[in-house]
Amino acid sequence: MTILAEGSLDNTARQLESTLKLPQNKAMLRSSFQNYSDIIQRKADGVRLNVNTAIFTNQDFPVKKSFQAISEQSYKVQTTPINFRDPTQATSLINKYVAQATMNRIATFVTPAFYISRANGKCPLTLLERAKKVFYDDKNMKIGEVDMMFQMAPFPYSRLENINAYAVELPYGLDRKTSMIVILPFKGESLAGVLNLMSKVPFSSIVQSLEDSEMEYVDEDILVYLPKFKISSDFNLNIVLSKIGIKDIFDYEKANLLGMFDHYLYLSRLIQKAEIEVNEEGTVAAAASGAAIQNKSTPPVFKANRPFLYFIVDKPTRSIVFAGKVTNPDNLK
Structure with missing residues (x-):
């Protein structure tokens, strides 16, 4: 254009x-x-755009x-x-x-x-197991089942009160210059409501919130669940x-x-x-070992088992290079 x-x-x-x-x-x-x-x-370690x-x-x-x-x-x-x-x-x-x-x-x-x-993107998570997991709608009603992936690592994570949603950032490559940001509405909140609130704030503020969270909670593990799609x-x-x-x-x-x-x-x-394809291939984020988390309090859980948004972001320019939403498990393949 x-x-x-x-x-x-x-x-x-x-x-x-x-x-x-x-x-x-x-x-x-x-x-x-x-x-x-x-x-x-630019060329980045583990990422090609x-x-x-x-x-x-x-x-x-x-x-x-x-x-x-x-x-x-x-x-x-x-x-x-x-x-x-x-x-x-x-x-x-x-x-x-x-x-x-x-x-x-x-x-x-x-x-x-x-x-x-x-083009496409891949997610730094591993497949949880072959068994299907339940996927709910905005009203917490079961609407289908999905192949769920998981990973526990110190991912940037933030509770965004201004858009009534949680956000987690999943980095691609070792230099972390490209990442996928997933936005999950609070329980009881609709995806449409979150999108309406997001239209009133710059997307860069979400990126900044995640960066601030990463600095404040260094090495704090987050348990992330995300369906393959x-x-x-x-x-x-x-x-x-x-x-x-x-x-x-x-x-x-x-x-x-x-x-x-x-x-x-x-x-x-x-x-x-x-x-876009998001699956367990090309995993680059290392999972924390069991011994490393035994003495810690239970980590926050980000479980995308209901409608969510996703954004592939170029971090140096804070540019969205791909965006979408997942609302129906029947449309994930």
Whole structure:
């Protein structure tokens, strides 16, 4: 969307800039974007985060040279003209790119349309046992069973009164620069209520609370239970973006993308396809031994056996790179 803003003019550009909170200074925007991209794509011990962006254009309608130069120089995005008159070939080229970018996790990405993709994450927990465990709804009614994982370690943990929920942070890799933050509503609280409260506070305050907790309770063990899950989703974002202020770009009469092309076009669809798998593979957090905890008081228990939220977070930038919710155990595979 930031790159589209570079190719937009007039009210179309203003809506994108306002909603995305983009600075008016284009040089500052491009520099900040480059720095951000460099940080989140750094190599980390045990963690790999890939961010890939590509522009595929109709070969019959070339992109403006000025926009192509900005895309390549400031956003590291290559513009590839392809023959959309041959839908099979166009689909094959785009799907091949996305498959490579997501390490084949998303192999079939498009029928001729435009999509956006995110890759997967893994959780530093071990499988509790093969027996199923009960999963409840917001009203504490049994709605199914799940494969439950567990781990006891000094994970950052906090009780967040301002959003009526508990939070725990599960680090990825030894350098802990990427982590999964799980938000679990207090008993009796709904996930919708927590999300409403979260909309009123910056997400960085949750990250800060967990960091403060980690400093205050060094080496204090937390017993964490989390179900295994694998979720795929496919969203049309047009309606969502229109509701928050990005409207003209989807309107064929109002869209102004003349910064990209010499003729009038509009964005017909903006679709996100996502997949995440959280299981016991790739465990990096060491479990405390029985002897180490025998003389301690019972550690706090974080048991995600009811609806919860999860966020994959890049810690240096405090950026959310993946987010979702688990509400129904029947949808976890």
